[in-house]
Amino acid sequence: MSPGQEKFDFGEFLKRTSSSKREFDAYVEKVSVLAGICPFCKKKKVTINLDSIYRDSKGLNSNPDKVFRKTCGDKECTDAFRLKEIFPHEIDRSGVPLLYRNARKKDFTEKQWFLAEKALSIAILGKNGVGKSHMAAAWMAHWIWYIPGIKTEWISAPKLLSDFRDSYNRDARTSEKQVIKKYTNDCDLLVLDDLGAEKITDWSLSALYIILSDRIEMCLRTCVTTNLTMEQILNYEPRIASRLMAFTRIKLEGDDQRILQGRRKNERRSP
Numbered sequence: 693m694s695p696g697q698e699k700f701d702f703g704e705f706l707k708r709t710s711s712s713k714r715e716f717d718a719y720v721e722k723v724s725v726l727a728g729i730c731p732f733c734k735k736k737k738v739t740i741n742l743d744s745i746y747r748d749s750k751g752l753n754s755n756p757d758k759v760f761r762k763t764c765g766d767k768e769c770t771d772a773f774r775l776k777e778i779f780p781h782e783i784d785r786s787g788v789p790l791l792y793r794n795a796r797k798k799d800f801t802e803k804q805w806f807l808a809e810k811a812l813s814i815a816i817l818g819k820n821g822v823g824k825s826h827m828a829a830a831w832m833a834h835w836i837w838y839i840p841g842i843k844t845e846w847i848s849a850p851k852l853l854s855d856f857r858d859s860y861n862r863d864a865r866t867s868e869k870q871v872i873k874k875y876t877n878d879c880d881l882l883v884l885d886d887l888g889a890e891k892i893t894d895w896s897l898s899a900l901y902i903i904l905s906d907r908i909e910m911c912l913r914t915c916v917t918t919n920l921t922m923e924q925i926l927n928y929e930p931r932i933a934s935r936l937m938a939f940t941r942i943k944l945e946g947d948d949q950r951i952l953q954g955r956r957k958n959e960r961r962s963p
């Protein structure tokens with residue numbers, strides 16, 4: 693071992709230094725290269741050049757976990773690490789409602805999922821409570837995993853319209869332009885939940901139309917959920933229906949899960 697190198701237990705290193713910046717800095721002062729076995733897969737030998745890390749991070753907010761991820765290139769190990777340590781935070785930040793944070797592809801049959809996986813954009817149709825939002829959340833989680841750093845938004849149609857409306861207030865903090873940008877340019881993947889639940893006016897329809905048609909033109913991933921049928925959407929707004937024709941449509945059938953669950957609960961409660 694050359695001078696400045698230290699045989700090291702990485703697990704211990706991560707534990708000690710990730711909690712304290714001072715401790716991390718002290719290590720970098722003393723030791724320039726660490727060599728040891730990867731604490732996650734316990735297979736690969738890993739060498740970490742602390743000097744370069746220190747330079748990269750300028751000694752500020754150094755995160756040894758991040759450093760390590762760059763260093764152990766084993767895919768299985770990196771994936772396992774990401775699944776455990778990073779993915780849950782990505783989901784938390786994605787905007788997906790708490791209720792659907794755990795929604796994943798495995799919750800659906802192959803047949804149900806088949807179309808969703810290949811499509812750029814999907815429209816999930818079905819009655820109340822068949823699991824449309826659950827599927828939208830699973831779809832979002834799927835892309836968060838496959839496209840690290842993807843920018844996502846989740847918004848219900850009524851909330852989107854209230855964002856628009858707020859932008860017209862005299863003391864509004866965001867302009868209409870900023871609202872449009874938030875849900876188009878600034879968002880790689882949008883879930884527009886519960887289309888048709890909003891109050892329908894000419895104005896609300898054109899606001900929804902702007903968002904959908906801009907996203908289609910920019911080839912941005914979009915998921916719309918609705919309990920309207922395509923025929924109803926055609927009556928509701930032919931322009932929106934024509935935009936939705938560009939989406940892969942998935943129809944979820946089945947009994948109302950929420951109603952069933954409620955019923956089961958009541959059954960349990962009764963003697």
Ligand SMILES: [Zn+2]
Nearest residue numbers: 730733764769
């Ligand atoms: Zn590893």
